[in-house]
Amino acid sequence: MGATGLALYGRRLWENDELPLADRRPAAWRHTGARSSSPRRWQDMPKVVFSSTTSAVDWNARLVTGDAVTEITRLKTEDGGPMDVGGATLAAAAMRPG
Numbered sequence: 001m002g003a004t005g006l007a008l009y010g011r012r013l014w015e016n017d018e019l020p021l022a023d024r025r026p027a028a029w030r031h032t033g034a035r036s037s038s039p040r041r042w043q044d045m046p047k048v049v050f051s052s053t054t055s056a057v058d059w060n061a062r063l064v065t066g067d068a069v070t071e072i073t074r075l076k077t078e079d080g081g082p083m084d085v086g087g088a089t090l091a092a093a094a095m096r097p098g
Contacts, residue, residue: 010087011051068093
């Protein structure tokens with residue numbers, strides 16, 4: 001997580017992720033083996049959530065309702081830095097075009 005500049009989430013992972021609760025439930029971070037600084041790092045990191053059914057996101061995130069591959073390609077061209085891709089469906093969509 002330390003080298004990542006942007007986190008990309010699919011809807012299901014975003015809705016089920018315990019990370020937003022980490023500041024109130026530090027035990028969730030011990031379970032994942034993350035360092036103690038990880039909750040603050042995660043909260044501060046920009047995030048993009050891809051969903052056609054979610055209407056709002058929080059935690060320094062923005063919602064993308066359009067085509068994930070188009071947006072990921074744009075982000076890679078624009079920023080080019082390391083990105084985390086979270087969620088099997090989103091990762092599969094990102095891998096298809098190469």
